Amino acid sequence: MVKRYDPNRIPDLNPPENREILIRYVRHNELNRVSPNTITNKIARLAPFLKWAGIVADKIPASTIEDYFLDRMGRLSQATINGDVIEWRVFYNWLIGADAAKELLKNIQKSRKVRELPVEQILTRSDIQELINHAEKMRDKALVGLLWDSGARITEILDINIGNVTFDRFGATVIVRGKTGRRQLRLVSSVPDLMELIEQHPYKTNHQNPLFVTSRAYSGGGARRLAGRTVNALLDRLGKQAGIQKPCNPHAIRHARLTDLAREGLSEMELRIVAGWAKSSNMPEVYLHLSGADVERKILKSAGIVTEEEERREVAMNPVKCPRCREMNSPGSMFCRKCSMALTASSMTEIDDAQRRIQEELVRTPDLAEQLIALLKKNK
Known part of the structure; x- marks a missing residue:
């Protein structure tokens, strides 16, 4: 069974004609096999715009769309603004035709800045x-x-x-x-x-x-x-x-x-x-x-500054197999989730330190050892 977009997710709009327009737009997209997730994203861009404009979609003047564009341009990322422009073009091509949409949005352009990743x-x-x-x-x-x-x-x-x-x-x-x-x-x-x-x-x-x-x-x-x-x-x-x-x-x-x-x-x-x-x-x-x-x-490797051994020290996001019970544990696990065996050198040291502290405390406090033995016998 094909999953469909639920039109009840479209918010109430003023004037109410805009909600009816969006419902028809959803139907158009579904008939063209657009996924529900994509339709959700489309409505998420269009509904706030129509709510902000407060005018029936096919009567909104270019100046109103441009004002909305400039308002968002000062607050949001360029990627978000570009996504808005793309969706407005698709929506208005469907609503009023390609020629009329081109004229309506002629002053609004996507950023042509080369995508940079920090x-x-x-x-x-x-x-x-x-x-x-x-x-x-x-x-x-x-x-x-x-x-x-x-x-x-x-x-x-x-x-x-x-x-x-x-x-x-x-x-x-x-x-x-x-x-x-x-x-x-x-x-x-x-x-x-x-x-x-x-x-x-x-x-x-x-x-x-x-x-x-x-x-x-x-x-x-x-x-x-x-x-x-x-x-x-x-x-x-x-x-x-x-x-x-x-x-x-x-x-x-x-x-x-x-x-x-x-x-x-x-x-x-x-x-x-x-x-x-x-x-x-x-x-x-x-x-x-x-x-x-x-x-x-x-x-760095060719210059001998970084060796293969140093490369292997990088965090490896791989499951950790317990050498005792063979259980697969999530990356970074210190103890086996099934048998509790220590899986790293640091966790082994942690256990050794804990055992040493307990032994030292028992030597310093003989009465504590007697209390522990009595407690163990009681809970048998």
């Missing part, structure tokens, strides 16, 4: 691990891990149902639906947390339920899918708690992951598949240029 603001693997470490709920740990591991859009992640995740001997795969249709993504680092999330999931008996749900169900008891704004607030809070002085949001994680994959040597075609970009998109060039095939690291 390298110093890109999240690192260490940053991602810190976000995961500061998450308290298993849902949030799995969410951050999946955002990184998949490199998918937040709308694609939140649209995943339990049944879209399949575990196998290599880890897991997940099917997402994006702008270019459905695609299957291989998962590695997020698998342990995903397994635990599904094991704890309150609605796991029905695989059609959302993978990521809120703590509050609908009044009828049904699962409530996690919202994008909730994820934005969560990541912002985790970033502040971790002391990360970079933007922490779903797109920043996707941006970081795709940059990381480009550095790892994925080709342009492979990046298109993972990211869900159309063949006409120039986005792969941006990431391949940004990574520069990691030119700096290669120069």
